[in-house]
Amino acid sequence: MLTLLRQVLWPARRKIIPSPLHTVIPHLSKLEAGRLEYKPDEFPGARDVVTPYGSTRVYEWGPEAGPKVVFVHGISTSCQTLKKLAHALVEEKGCRVMLFDLFGRGFSDGVGDLPHDARLYTTQILLALASSLLPWTGSSAFRLIGYSMGGGIAVHFAAAFPHMVSSLVLLAPAGLIRAENFGSLTRFVFTTGLVPERLLAAITKRRLQRPIAASSKRANQDTHKTHATTTTDPVSASLAEAADPGSDGCIAPLERQVLRYVHWMLENHPGFVPAFMACIRDAPLVGQEEAWRQLALREPGTTAVILGRADEIIDPEDYAADALPLVGGREHLHWIVVPGGHDFPMTHAPETLEAIYTAWETVK
Numbered sequence: 001m002l003t004l005l006r007q008v009l010w011p012a013r014r015k016i017i018p019s020p021l022h023t024v025i026p027h028l029s030k031l032e033a034g035r036l037e038y039k040p041d042e043f044p045g046a047r048d049v050v051t052p053y054g055s056t057r058v059y060e061w062g063p064e065a066g067p068k069v070v071f072v073h074g075i076s077t078s079c080q081t082l083k084k085l086a087h088a089l090v091e092e093k094g095c096r097v098m099l100f101d102l103f104g105r106g107f108s109d110g111v112g113d114l115p116h117d118a119r120l121y122t123t124q125i126l127l128a129l130a131s132s133l134l135p136w137t138g139s140s141a142f143r144l145i146g147y148s149m150g151g152g153i154a155v156h157f158a159a160a161f162p163h164m165v166s167s168l169v170l171l172a173p174a175g176l177i178r179a180e181n182f183g184s185l186t187r188f189v190f191t192t193g194l195v196p197e198r199l200l201a202a203i204t205k206r207r208l209q210r211p212i213a214a215s216s217k218r219a220n221q222d223t224h225k226t227h228a229t230t231t232t233d234p235v236s237a238s239l240a241e242a243a244d245p246g247s248d249g250c251i252a253p254l255e256r257q258v259l260r261y262v263h264w265m266l267e268n269h270p271g272f273v274p275a276f277m278a279c280i281r282d283a284p285l286v287g288q289e290e291a292w293r294q295l296a297l298r299e300p301g302t303t304a305v306i307l308g309r310a311d312e313i314i315d316p317e318d319y320a321a322d323a324l325p326l327v328g329g330r331e332h333l334h335w336i337v338v339p340g341g342h343d344f345p346m347t348h349a350p351e352t353l354e355a356i357y358t359a360w361e362t363v364k
Helices: 002-009 030-034 079-093 118-130 149-160 184-192 197-208 234-239 253-268 272-282 289-297 316-327 349-360
Strands: 046-051 054-061 068-072 096-100 142-147 165-171 303-308 334-338
Touching: 046 118, 054 118, 068 079, 068 118, 068 149, 079 096, 079 142, 079 253, 079 349, 096 118, 118 149, 142 149, 149 165, 149 289, 165 349, 184 234, 184 272, 197 234, 197 253, 197 272, 234 272, 253 272, 289 316, 303 316, 303 349, 316 334, 334 349
Parallel strands: 068 096, 068 142, 142 165, 165 303, 303 334
Antiparallel strands: 046 054, 054 096
16 A cells, blocks of 8 residues: 555656657647747757657757857746847847757656756757757857856856857856745755655646746836845746746736746646756756856856846845855956846847847957
């Protein structure tokens, strides 16, 4: 009886969890496929890279001889959140860009039996690079842009392969979120294994289904934010990637599209919730000081940290106090604050691009 109960509450983890590209999309009519918030042909140059970890959805387009740029998105969305930035870099700067869906998101399979830590996602970046017909490795091979959890992943990649990354741009990067501001109790529940896996998955799914306005609040961008300690549980913090509503509750069209797709993933991607939970446990969200110290070894001016002025998840004041001593101070990198909350790459794309271009001016 106890064995049966254990199997029900703590089921065996599958190695590979197929994405909707294999389980749902083939069965949709043209009309249904056309209504998807995130379509298989969302970006040019789509390909599916079959790996020992499952299939990874990769997009690559832009002039073949242009500067190469790799994007890494965050914990709760597909690479759709970086849509405006990617298209602008191709159209305005002639870049060759590469985006991909992290394991368990979008059209990438889930990985069910391994920790979703920096090692797994660093490997996924390498697999995406190796799948291209063009050379993406070698000395100063590409520029790396990471958003939110993707920023935390990008820090680890750049620390492991500093010669490969000519420029590192971190947009609202995770990694140094103060534990007391990240719902320590909730994170404890995720990491201890005391709550049965199946029950925790059901609770997490229900929590992710809540309307975004009930999940996060953002101070008015034009009002000075008092520096007080605020606690945000990891689920609410992660939802802010999809949409971080302003004081008037307004959500931009792209944010609304991304949020609807998050809800679609909850119902149609069986690898999404397990990946989300695994990231809360093991992804580079908090306590990554050692990896950040490695950024001080990079050439001055080749790293940029771009933060949202009204971001209550990646607090600009906290990050200035905690990160700058690790990375060599303001004179070693570009430290830029732009308007917006945690979702500023979507809501304030022009300002974000201007900050990226400023950072790139010092890249050889």
